[in-house]
Amino acid sequence: MSGKSSFGPFLLLSDKDNVLVARANSPEGLEVALESGPVQLGRDIPMAHKIARHDIAPGDVILKYGMPIGIATEAIDAGAHVHVHNIRSAYTPTHMLQDADGRSAGVSL
Numbered sequence: 001m002s003g004k005s006s007f008g009p010f011l012l013l014s015d016k017d018n019v020l021v022a023r024a025n026s027p028e029g030l031e032v033a034l035e036s037g038p039v040q041l042g043r044d045i046p047m048a049h050k051i052a053r054h055d056i057a058p059g060d061v062i063l064k065y066g067m068p069i070g071i072a073t074e075a076i077d078a079g080a081h082v083h084v085h086n087i088r089s090a091y092t093p094t095h096m097l098q099d100a101d102g103r104s105a106g107v108s109l
Contacts, residue, residue: 008032010051014066019050019082021064032079039079050082062087 005012010020010032020032026045031038036054045051050064055078062070062082070087080086 007034012053013064016066017063018053018056018060019062019064020053022047022049022051034078036078039077041079043081045081052076052078052080052082054078056082061090 006023007020009022009024009026009030011023012020022045025047026032026041028041028044030041032041032051034053041051050062056062056072056076058072058074060072061068062072068090070082070090072086073088074086076082076086
């Protein structure tokens, strides 16, 4: 796969990612075809939230857009909701927010 790929109502933003992003609200029980096989969502997944593309072990880096966004704080099964309840932030300090004029917005990461 290269670029954006679709898994039903979920989107793979980068081939490196271990999460998929919901393009729409997805109800509990919805079957999602993952590379490892179909899974049923164990809870409602709100639009723009993430599910695990495959099993994620505690301590694994969570990748979205091919970039680290967090660290798994517990085992996350394929198809499970990935959010603040099972990851901690890992935004890299190499990224800096900028104002529209290209200057630093004065936000330290």
